[in-house]
Amino acid sequence: MNEKRAELDELLAGKATGELDLDEQARLDQMGAELPAFAVEEFDLLVGEVTAALVQSEAEPMPRALQDRIIRIAKQGSTARPSTQGSEARDASRPASPTQSSRSGGGWVAWSGWAVAAAVTALWLGGVGQPEPPGEPTLSAQRAQLIQAGADAVEVEWSATEDPAAAGASGDVVWSNQTQSGIMRFVGLQANDPTQLRYQLWIFDAARDERYPIDGGLFDVQEGATEVLVPIDARLRVVEPTLFAVTVERSDGVVVSDRVRIVVVAPITSPTQTGQ
């Protein structure tokens, strides 16, 4: 392959990954001016093929409601913006006092082999819990159903860390591998200002690298809340959960936590808890 073709290939590969500096873009504009569109697109398609293969190895089905909405829009020939009503329940965001805090006492905490035996103190406060979508079983009812489902359900109590947000916090997490669903229950977890910081759940899975736990979703605690129930929204399929952990993150969440503020953890230490 001649040098010019090699250089062009490298530029096209760079373009396909969205990373060309100004000089490279100028060079590509010059060299690629006479290329047919399909040649320019070759690497874009290759990136697409690789992406598709990687994603499909762990794909999740699209929610039926979203699918139906897209079909309706297609038939209407409209590109109207979708309603965000469906997402409100999870992202209840009533402003509360900021909860900026220093690092958790003790700084970094090791994840693996964690067997926290924290003393749990229940502290009940007055107020309203997590808003629930109308027309569906309440979160309390869903939680009860999961527990009553039997052997599959895991119910593990939270252990609070030294993070200030966890002072006096308690509760538990219920998870069903069969239904890939769960409910977290918190009592005494400090209210957060969602415009600044939010809580994020992480699910550690024995089938995955522990450096990259599964994102279980963002949630908030409103000022004055008592018992807060939060549905778990696992981004990936959970195979063998070993530990649930909640961290404090920036308002739009993160893909991987820096683990600076670990608030509560719920390790699955007993085989009987898993029901697997």
Add this chain to the structure above:
Amino acid sequence: MNTAQLLEWKTPTRERFGGFVVDRKPDSPLLAVARGEPGGVEACLDEYGSLVWSLSRRWLRQEADIEDAVQEIFVDLWKSASRFDPSRASGHGFVAMVARRRLIDRRRKMERRPKLMELPDGVEMSTDEHVTTQTRIANQHVLDAVKTLRTEHRQFVELSFLAGLSHTEIADQTGTPLGTVKSAIRRSLLQLRETLTAQGEGSLEGVR
């Protein structure tokens, strides 16, 4: 090789084009959409919905943003379905390309940069019941090609393609010099093209 794969090889659905080889369904729903056939949109959603949904969930955080993005991507697909050329790419590859472009645009507008993304460990069969054997075979060839990359380069590719991290973010997260990341990803793409092309040449032997 199982029966399904044996039948696949007897039917020459593989063609060589543009330097690399991809299996493709001769009846992609994108073609139905391009032709304005009834049921094309639904078939498109059934076939590619999980791909677009899963990719969007990896790139974006808020549920509303994810749903918006998925809708926008499918609108883009319907507008560009007539450009889909099954001799150049698989339906899934074309869809992923369109999806990435839309997600890149969206991400730039939102000016949000997530940190590292979970890396898929090993290869698992898709949970999507609509993924056909042909698609699984195609996916497996691509995944096999990805596995030939050096571990570190494979990680860079996954962080870039799956999570859409910029090279700078990948460099920061992995502690690798930016120039190294940039070069590694480009070289990996070139290597993948060579590997898939070589796979295709081997697979054509004795088929026709």
